[in-house]
Amino acid sequence: MNGPAEVAEVLASAVVVAIPMKDRFRGITVREAVLLRGPAGWGEFAPFRDYGDADCLPWLRSAIAAATTQWPDPVRDRVEVNTTVPVVIPDRAVALVRASGCRTAKVKVADPGSAAGADLERVAAVRDALGPGGRIRVDANAAWTVDEAALLVPALDRAAGGLEYVEQPCRTIEELAAVRRRLDVPVAADESIRRERDPLAVARAGAADIAVVKVAPLGGVTAALRIAEAAGLPTVVSSAVDTAVGLAAGLALAGALPDLPYACGLGTGSLLTGDVSSSAVHPDAGSLAVPRVAPDPDLREQWAADDEVRTWWLDRLRRVAALLLTG
Ligand SMILES: O=C(O)CCC(=O)c1ccccc1C(=O)O
Numbered sequence: 001m002n003g004p005a006e007v008a009e010v011l012a013s014a015v016v017v018a019i020p021m022k023d024r025f026r027g028i029t030v031r032e033a034v035l036l037r038g039p040a041g042w043g044e045f046a047p048f049r050d051y052g053d054a055d056c057l058p059w060l061r062s063a064i065a066a067a068t069t070q071w072p073d074p075v076r077d078r079v080e081v082n083t084t085v086p087v088v089i090p091d092r093a094v095a096l097v098r099a100s101g102c103r104t105a106k107v108k109v110a111d112p113g114s115a116a117g118a119d120l121e122r123v124a125a126v127r128d129a130l131g132p133g134g135r136i137r138v139d140a141n142a143a144w145t146v147d148e149a150a151l152l153v154p155a156l157d158r159a160a161g162g163l164e165y166v167e168q169p170c171r172t173i174e175e176l177a178a179v180r181r182r183l184d185v186p187v188a189a190d191e192s193i194r195r196e197r198d199p200l201a202v203a204r205a206g207a208a209d210i211a212v213v214k215v216a217p218l219g220g221v222t223a224a225l226r227i228a229e230a231a232g233l234p235t236v237v238s239s240a241v242d243t244a245v246g247l248a249a250g251l252a253l254a255g256a257l258p259d260l261p262y263a264c265g266l267g268t269g270s271l272l273t274g275d276v277s278s279s280a281v282h283p284d285a286g287s288l289a290v291p292r293v294a295p296d297p298d299l300r301e302q303w304a305a306d307d308e309v310r311t312w313w314l315d316r317l318r319r320v321a322a323l324l325l326t327g
C-alpha cells in the first residue's frame with residue numbers, strides 16, 4: 001500500500017487531457033483522462049463521467065499503482081489485438097477494419113439508439129472486410145433480455161458467418177448462465193466482472209466461457225492478474241478507451257498472463273484522433289508491443305484540457321482520493 005505522503009505527491013502531478021474521438025463511442029465524443037506521475041512511471045485515472053465517486057476508487061488505485069510500483073514480468077513481448085468497431089454505418093465499419101490490419105474485430109451492437117437490422121448489416125460488412133479467415137465478436141453491453149439474446153445472437157452469428165463469442169449479452173450473472181445454456185455461441189463476461197462486488201462470481205457460477213478483464217476498474221495490473229488467474233477462464237484484456245498510458249497497463253497485464261488464447265481489446269488507440277505518447281498505440285499487423293510509456297511533453301500540452309474540464313477532474317480526483325485515504 002502507498003502512504004498518504006506518497007499518494008499526495010502522485011496526486012500533485014496530475015495532468016488533465018481531453019482527446020476527441022473519431023466516432024462517437026459509448027455516448028462519448030471526447031475522451032478525458034487524468035495522468036499521474038510517480039517514481040515508477042505514469043498512471044491513468046479516467047473513469048467515465050457518469051460513474052459515482054465510490055465506483056472510481058479502483059480506477060484511482062490502478063493509476064497510483066502504475067505510478068508507484070513495478071509491473072509483473074512479461075512472458076511475451078507482443079499482444080494480438082482486435083479492432084473495435086463502434087456503432088457506425090457499414091461503409092465506415094469496413095474502412096475501420098481495413099485500416100486496422102487486425103484479423104479480429106469486435107463489433108458493438110444493441111446500442112439504444114439503433115435498430116437490430118443495422119447491427120446485422122454492420123456485422124455482415126465487417127465479415128466482407130475481414131474475409132473468411134478473420135474472427136468477429138460482438139459486444140451488447142448488457143442490453144438484451146435472455147429471450148432477445150436467444151433471437152438476436154443466432155441472427156448475428158449467421159450475418160457474421162460465425163461469431164467467435166458474444167460479450168455481455170445480458171445484465172445479470174443468472175441471465176448470462178441462461179444464455180450460455182441456450183446458445184452455441186460462447187459467452188464472454190465484461191460488466192459482470194468489472195461492475196460486480198465480487199469479480200469472481202461469474203466464473204464460480206459457470207456463467208461465461210471467457211473473462212474480459214480491464215485493469216482500471218479492477219484496481220490495477222497486479223489485482224487484475226490475480227482476478228484473471230483465480231477466475232480460471234481464458235482472458236481477454238480490454239481497454240476502457242484509454243490513452244497510451246492506460247493502454248500500457250493493459251499491455252503489461254496481457255504480457256504477463258500465462259495463456260492468452262484470444263486477441264485483446266487493446267486496439268482502441270485507433271478510436272482517438274491523437275494520443276499523449278508517440279509510442280505505438282496503433283496495431284502493427286494486428287498486434288501491439290508490451291511497452292512502458294511516458295507521455296511526450298509536447299503531446300501532453302497539445303491535448304491539455306481546458307480550464308473547466310481540468311477543474312472538474314481535479315475536483316473528482318480530490319474527492320476520490322479522500323475516499324481512498326479514509327476508507
Ligand atoms: O474491447 C474492446 O475492443 C474495446 C473496449 C470496449 O469495448 C469498451 C470501452 C469502454 C467501455 C466499455 C467497453 C466494453 O467493452 O464494454
Ligand SMILES: [Mg+2]
Nearest residue numbers: 139167168190
Ligand atoms: Mg464490453
